[in-house]
Amino acid sequence: MDPRPPVQRAPETPVGGCEFQPRLSAFHDGELDPDAERVVQRHLAACESCRLELQDIRELSALAARIGIDGMSPRALRRLHQAIDGQARQYSIFRIAGALTGLAASAMVVGAAWLWDAGDSRSSASIKYVIIEPGPTDKWEYLAVNLKADPLPTERWEVNDQQMLADARLTSWMLEGLGGSGR
Amino acid sequence: MEQPDLELAKLAASGDRGAFHMIVERHSRGLFRIARSLCKCNSDAEDVVQDTFLAAYRGIGKFDGRSSLKTWLARIVMKRSISAWRKDKRHRAAVSLEASHDAPGDDGRATRTAGTAVVDQRLDLAAVLPDLADEYREIFVLREIQGLSYAEIAAALHIPAGTVDSRLHRARGELRKRLKGYGPS
Numbered sequence: 001m002d003p004r005p006p007v008q009r010a011p012e013t014p015v016g017g018c019e020f021q022p023r024l025s026a027f028h029d030g031e032l033d034p035d036a037e038r039v040v041q042r043h044l045a046a047c048e049s050c051r052l053e054l055q056d057i058r059e060l061s062a063l064a065a066r067i068g069i070d071g072m073s074p075r076a077l078r079r080l081h082q083a084i085d086g087q088a089r090q091y092s093i094f095r096i097a098g099a100l101t102g103l104a105a106s107a108m109v110v111g112a113a114w115l116w117d118a119g120d121s122r123s124s125a126s127i128k129y130v131i132i133e134p135g136p137t138d139k140w141e142y143l144a145v146n147l148k149a150d151p152l153p154t155e156r157w158e159v160n161d162q163q164m165l166a167d168a169r170l171t172s173w174m175l176e177g178l179g180g181s182g183r
Numbered sequence: 184m185e186q187p188d189l190e191l192a193k194l195a196a197s198g199d200r201g202a203f204h205m206i207v208e209r210h211s212r213g214l215f216r217i218a219r220s221l222c223k224c225n226s227d228a229e230d231v232v233q234d235t236f237l238a239a240y241r242g243i244g245k246f247d248g249r250s251s252l253k254t255w256l257a258r259i260v261m262k263r264s265i266s267a268w269r270k271d272k273r274h275r276a277a278v279s280l281e282a283s284h285d286a287p288g289d290d291g292r293a294t295r296t297a298g299t300a301v302v303d304q305r306l307d308l309a310a311v312l313p314d315l316a317d318e319y320r321e322i323f324v325l326r327e328i329q330g331l332s333y334a335e336i337a338a339a340l341h342i343p344a345g346t347v348d349s350r351l352h353r354a355r356g357e358l359r360k361r362l363k364g365y366g367p368s
Contacts, residue, residue, distance in 0.1 A: 025352040029326065031333045056359050063308050064327035068219030068228065071212045076229040080211065080236060081204060087237055088200045 018049050028057045188252035196244045203243065207236055210253060214260045216328050221264035221313050221320075223271065231267050235260040254339040257329050261321060268313040311361040319354035326351055 020043050026032050027040045044050055072080070186205070194202035214235060218228035238259055239246075246255055312320060325331045325339065333351075337344045 022349065022352050025355055026333070026348050029333070029351075031348065057355055060308075060355055060359060060362075061327055064220065064323075067308060067328065068216035068225075072215045072229055072232060073225070076233070077207075077211060080207060080229075080233045083233055083237060084203060084207065084240055085200070087240055088203075 017053075018043075018047055020047065020050050021053050024050060024054050024057060028054060028061065189248050192243055192246050192248070192252050195240070196246070203240055206239075206252065210256050211236070213253065213329060214256055217257055217260050217324055218264045220309050220324060220328050221261065221268055223268070223309065227267060227271075228264070231260060231264050235263050238263070250339050251335075253329070254325070254331070254335070257325060258321075258339070261324060265313060265317075265320075308358070308362070311358060314361070315354065315357060318350060319357055322347060322350050323354040323358065 020040060023032065023036070023040055027037060032040065044054065186202075188206070188209070191202045191206050191209075195206060211232060214232050215228055218231040218235070219225065222228040222231055235256065239256055246252065312323070315323065321340070322336060325336045326333075331339065333344050333347045336342075336347045340347075342350075
């Protein structure tokens with residue numbers, strides 16, 4: 001039986017791979033501290049598997065480094081700046097509209113508050129009654145409302161006032177019409 | 184002296200359009216690279232970048248400065264790129280296996296070694312990156328395209344730096360596996 005304890009494999013170590021492999025990414029990126037870097041360098045000199053792994057990582061980085069290296073075309077960049085200007089203008093309009101809406105809403109709130117306050121003071125302080133004076137009533141109306149006789153005895157009525165008589169006749173005629181007693 | 188991003192963002196939020204144009208000038212290149220890594224073509228990526236900046240313009244007042252403006256914009260562009268990519272279902276079926284540039288990277292590190300299982304540079308990374316799990320894709324893009332440090336990524340994603348390390352390792356492994364799957368027989 002082998003008395004040596006089993007080799008503790010790092011969790012990232014691939015099956016069949018070297019235990020240094022998980023450190024190669026950080027080594028490639030220059031993210032190891034100087035001591036750890038020296039250890040990896042010494043290991044690389046002796047481990048072909050890790051050298052190949054590192055080569056792969058470098059190739060991948062080189063591939064990524066070339067992506068989009070030329071940048072956006074000047075035309076696309078110009079279009080981008082124009083689009084931002086367009087959006088900014090649109091935003092300005094929205095901002096003005098928003099400000100005006102806010103202003104209108106504020107005016108409404110202030111007005112409503114003022115009316116509320118004014119209404120409240122009127123009810124609590126001194127209530128003023130408004131009396132509407134009746135306007136001049138037509139005589140026929142007066143007769144229609146006040147005369148008891150129905151129909152009006154306009155023929156036999158002894159009234160000196162000719163105008164009053166005429167109004168009474170008109171009233172009688174209208175009441176007959178309204179009551180459906182006419183022809 | 185260059186104005187800090189946060190200052191420009193505050194000015195833009197107060198209605199200074201010029202400040203926002205400066206933000207666009209400063210970040211459009213980086214955002215385009217992210218979008219391009221997740222979109223099928225330049226034109227789509229340009230549209231996504233435009234949408235991103237317009238959305239950022241509308242929401243700049245909500246930017247609270249807890250993360251950097253660069254990271255904030257990067258996350259918006261990633262979400263929009265993925266959303267655009269998912270809408271375009273046909274893209275999945277049309278993954279291009281056509282040859283792309285085969286030149287080594289600018290730093291000269293990317294040299295092919297015969298007989299080794301290297302990533303085939305003819306393949307389009309943008310074709311497989313959108314299919315990666317969200318947590319892997321995001322971390323890969325922030326590191327490889329945006330060039331953020333582990334600490335910056337940890338701050339941006341609110342995760343421990345150790346998680347950044349392990350997740351990035353897995354993301355790279357997953358990407359390499361998928362790229363090999365598309366490789367020439």
